[in-house]
Amino acid sequence: MNIQKGNFLDSERWEGRAFFADWQRTAAGVIEVTDPATGAVIASVGVGGGADIRHAAAEARVAQKAWARMLPTERARILSKAADLLEQNGAELIPWIMRESGSIYPKAGIEIEHGALFMRHAASLATAPMGMLIPAMDNRTNYARRVPHGVVGVISPFNFPLVLSVRSIAAALAFGNAVVHKPDPRTPISGGIIIARIFEEAGLPKGVLQIVPGGADAGEAMCTDPNIAMISFTGSARGGSKVAEIAGKHFKKVQLELGGKxxxxxxxxxxxxxxxxxxxxxxxxxxxxxxxxxxxxxxxxxxxxxxxxxxxxxxxxxxxxxxxxxxxxxxxxxxxxxxxxxxxxxxxxxxxxxxxxxxxxxxxxxxxxxxxxxxxxxxxxxxxxxxxxxxxxxxxxxxxxxxxxxxxxxxxxxxxxxxxxxxxxxxxxxxxxxxxxxxNDQTVNGGPFAPFGGPRKSGNGTRIGGPADIEEFTTWKWISVKDAATPHPF
CATH class of the missing domain: 3.40.309.10 (Aldehyde Dehydrogenase; Chain A, domain 2)
Known part of the structure; x- marks a missing residue:
């Protein structure tokens, strides 16, 4: 199957580049993307190093404030449009997924189908209730609401590159976070370029989503960058352990979805x-x-x-x-x-x-x-x-x-x-x-509506999907209100 030369994923736009506020060259240079079945070069993309990640994180932090203030209905509209665009362009995108990740056609089709479902689920989360009144302890009014972390770093693997990227990216965006995403350098098109194009065409404000393929050095830069508040990692237990160690030292929230036996x-x-x-x-x-x-x-x-x-x-x-x-x-x-x-x-x-x-x-x-x-x-x-x-x-x-x-x-x-x-x-x-x-089913099951994850080497107790997305991609903020300030004993 030849990759279709459609207009949506026109390589002239992104060849040799990464997605910052727009398509730009990276300081770390370019990598060639090869078909694992034939060894043929499919394309080249910009690859990120530490300087590129720092640049992306700084831009994302600036853009995040306005995105968080945007009406939830508008965030939901953009996410829904992104889902529509993914489905509408599936025929063009499926061959890219096949060639880059070694997928057979039905598996690549599942990525399109489930990717759209994850984005639509995220759109529904954008307008979900995000707060509660807290019982009074004195004459104050108390309430708590869920607020975005700020900038979320997403690191995704090669095997289901589109779905395992979108499920974190879309949920994080829904709640008003900005995202810096590092797809696996072996699948930067399925796990990155496609997603950038989808959200670019859906009208996502510039800078809110930054996609920079890279290796371990880029991942470490994400775990240490002060502009990134949370890391969502999907990959091996060994890689997850390293992410948790480095990100934990820098006081970041870490969500790990790892392997299984x-x-x-x-x-x-x-x-x-x-x-x-x-x-x-x-x-x-x-x-x-x-x-x-x-x-x-x-x-x-x-x-x-x-x-x-x-x-x-x-x-x-x-x-x-x-x-x-x-x-x-x-x-x-x-x-x-x-x-x-x-x-x-x-x-x-x-x-x-x-x-x-x-x-x-x-x-x-x-x-x-x-x-x-x-x-x-x-x-x-x-x-x-x-x-x-x-x-x-x-x-x-x-x-x-x-x-x-x-x-x-x-x-x-x-x-x-x-x-x-x-x-x-x-x-x-x-x-x-x-x-x-x-x-009465085998073990390969997943989707946007169920909390996905497991204990021990399969994760760090976190879950992704369904109601768990609210827990992972937002945090509580408590606000108490007195009608007027009153003196204290001191």
Missing amino acids: NSLIVLDDADLDVAASNSAWGAFLHQGQICMATGLILVDEKIADALTTKLVAKASHLTAGDPSLNEVALGPIISDGQVEIIDEIVNDAVAKGAKLLVGGTHDGRFYAATVLSGVKPGMRAFEEEIFGPVACIATFSSEQEAIALTNNSDYGLAAGVISADIGRALRIAEELDVGMVHV
Whole structure:
């Protein structure tokens, strides 16, 4: 699939530039954006360093005051128009997402659909009630209201670059914050340029949104800059830990949405065909490069062999290759280094007694859908987030064992439970120490209306989406009023 040369994402506007108050060259220079499937250069964009981030943060702080004073209905109108523009230009934008992030067409389409939903949800938040009267303690009137932090720094990853950027950007803007956004330098178009163009055309005032792709030095500059009050980070546990450490030293609020080693529990009364379908989708979608991916398939030992046979059959028919040809189910892994990590984890499992039933091979960055059975604690495949198309099957003999295997994890993002008995599945769901549980579904679920996140290495206790957006992207301000000043004893 060739990238459509439409007018909306005309590269003459942004080639070699980043988005400050307008499209400008960066002090740090230019980076080339490549297609992970072919290695072909797609475009070049401006890349930011510390000086560029400081410039963006200073501009954003100036612009934020007027944006916060704007009527909430006007902020909502701009966000709604941005959603309309994203949908209207989807046909032009989907090929960019495919080429840049290695996505198959349906996954890229989900980014357009969900991106628009997140912006519309943010528009509704802009006009939500933002205050309360506080009970009187004396003859004063007391009230509290939610106010914006000021400038919010957003750092997003490569895997769902549009959605995982927009969900923070739109919510922050809705409440009157300005935003400095650093998309992953591997996906600066899907995670940055598209979003800048959407809001530029929607009429967002200049300077309120600044988008500067960059690496770790740019991220560190965001965490230390005094003009940025909050950091919203989506990425790896290791990266999130570093962000929390640096931003915490500079007294910033930090919202972290990190990785997951998500269990799908398949009970002995499950429909095996449906369970195999759920397992394959959760493990292999977008090559497993999703924080919610089904990282561990926990199967009742009585049905494990039958389910494994069905899952192997599905994996055997999933081809990996260039998504632009529209003939494959799996695209490329994002980098050669990540391919090596996947190989190491698979080899470690086999060396420790797991069985490699299908896959475990790759042609460059195209990693075959892989199924491992007999995966147990102590293997990296059981304990680590793989971020590759590897289905890891482990067995249990009782419900309590399945619960314990799920909860005894460094992560706690998502889980699924498949059973013909809803009451039984719900009983298990209530005992799982994770942020999200999906009954009779696999683990890859998300959307704008639910609080998304999890404990331990999956995050810092914060949530994003739904009512949680108000908690994250605003803070309380208490105001007390006396009719007239009165003397005190001193």
